[in-house]
Amino acid sequence: MWKLQENILELKDREHLAEFIRSTERFTQFEKVKEFERAWSVWQNTSYSTFVNSGSSADLVMLDAVKEFYKIDDGAEVLVPVVTWTTNITSVIQTKMSPVFVDINLDDLSFDYEKLERAITSKTRIILVTHLIGIPANIERLSAISEKYNLILLEDCCESHGATYRTEKVGNFGIASTFSFYWGHHITTVEGGMICTKNEELNDLFVLKRSHGLARELSPSKHQYYRDKYPEIDFNFLFLTHGYNFRNTELHAVIGIEQIKHLDRYIKIRNENHREYLKIISKITDKVFLVDNNGISSFCLPFIFKSTSDKNKLRKAFHDAEIEIRPIISGNLLNQPCFAKFGNANDFKNAQIVHENGFYIGNNQFVNDERLEFLNSVITKVF
Ligand SMILES: Cc1ncc(COP(=O)(O)O)c(C=O)c1O
Numbered sequence: 382m383w384k385l386q387e388n389i390l391e392l393k394d395r396e397h398l399a400e401f402i403r404s405t406e407r408f409t410q411f412e413k414v415k416e417f418e419r420a421w422s423v424w425q426n427t428s429y430s431t432f433v434n435s436g437s438s439a440d441l442v443m444l445d446a447v448k449e450f451y452k453i454d455d456g457a458e459v460l461v462p463v464v465t466w467t468t469n470i471t472s473v474i475q476t477k478m479s480p481v482f483v484d485i486n487l488d489d490l491s492f493d494y495e496k497l498e499r500a501i502t503s504k505t506r507i508i509l510v511t512h513l514i515g516i517p518a519n520i521e522r523l524s525a526i527s528e529k530y531n532l533i534l535l536e537d538c539c540e541s542h543g544a545t546y547r548t549e550k551v552g553n554f555g556i557a558s559t560f561s562f563y564w565g566h567h568i569t570t571v572e573g574g575m576i577c578t579k580n581e582e583l584n585d586l587f588v589l590k591r592s593h594g595l596a597r598e599l600s601p602s603k604h605q606y607y608r609d610k611y612p613e614i615d616f617n618f619l620f621l622t623h624g625y626n627f628r629n630t631e632l633h634a635v636i637g638i639e640q641i642k643h644l645d646r647y648i649k650i651r652n653e654n655h656r657e658y659l660k661i662i663s664k665i666t667d668k669v670f671l672v673d674n675n676g677i678s679s680f681c682l683p684f685i686f687k688s689t690s691d692k693n694k695l696r697k698a699f700h701d702a703e704i705e706i707r708p709i710i711s712g713n714l715l716n717q718p719c720f721a722k723f724g725n726a727n728d729f730k731n732a733q734i735v736h737e738n739g740f741y742i743g744n745n746q747f748v749n750d751e752r753l754e755f756l757n758s759v760i761t762k763v764f
Pocket of ligand 1: 466468540574
């Protein structure tokens with residue numbers, strides 16, 4: 382059985398967790414969270430990282446804080462791709478802004494950049510790009526568009542840890558970026574997410590919003606300023622902004638500290654597998670769309686067919702061979718009941734191709750030569 386994902390917690394990771402549980406008196410967010418955030422900032426080559434309880438929470442906090450920081454009005458438009466994860470869009474709605482869906486391109490699976498530019502109106506303030514399934518979006522085009530129209534670029538890297546655009550890791554090009562450590566991703570903290578930025582004041586808002594808006598969450602060097610500013614309020618219960626409770630725990634941070642040590646190795650294995658998969662599908666290039674793999678940090682092994690009948694043939698063969706498949710993220714989101722009012726799915730042609738003719742199978746450190754040979758034999762038999 383080739384599953385979409387398997388347990389990637391190594392025995393040593395579990396032993397570290399068990400040892401931590403035996404020895405600590407503190408389980409809620411504390412020093413281990415800080416240690417993981419520092420390690421992540423070093424790995425990601427960013428200045429500030431804020432650990433939260435999921436990638437979805439990371440997206441919501443990022444949008445809420447960016448809206449507050451840049452004084453963006455309710456109803457402002459946020460350009461989003463129509464193929465991404467749902468909570469990325471619901472974060473826009475929950476922060477009282479309007480998602481404007483844009484079709485994707487079939488090269489890097491990010492925005493159709495011409496349509497993106499055409500979708501800009503006087504109300505547009507943010508471009509929220511998703512680097513989908515480990516493929517870096519075209520940063521040059523996105524930066525040019527955001528500079529030309531004075532828009533804020535935010536990056537959802539929840540599926541693209543370590544993907545690079547011209548040698549720089551994605552997540553370092555926009556004002557802020559998010560990552561997910563859910564267990565199907567490049568590394569896991571079981572549940573977890575990270576928000577990154579190089580802007581200290583914006584990061585302060587991330588930190589506040591993660592934890593109720595409480596002033597005491599800021600770094601100690603900033604406490605006296607607020608004590609003096611609000612002397613009549615107990616500093617420990619001083620709320621500077623509207624917040625959530627999206628904190629993560631010391632336990633999840635301990636897992637993250639161990640997992641990050643494996644991350645480069647995991648990415649290397651994923652990308653080696655991906656190169657073999659490219660060789661395999663090179664035999665059916667007349668049948669599939671081939672995406673641009675420059676700078677990839679492979680999340681999965683995708684198949685986007687030109688015809689639905691070919692897709693169905695391979696889907697059946699994979700089913701018989703016990704190779705688990707799933708839609709490419711969730712297909713064209715406008716087919717989902719919760720987003721239907723935002724547009725007609727059929728007007729988004731490339732997303733609809735991905736929706737109707739696409740699926741992916743898992744890629745991770747458990748995919749080896751034997752499995753790839755098996756994949757080759759299944760595909761060769763079908764076509
Ligand atoms: C592109 C993207 N954004 C956000 C998320 C949300 O992450 P989480 O599952 O950790 O909430 C996901 C989840 O897989 C995702 O794929």
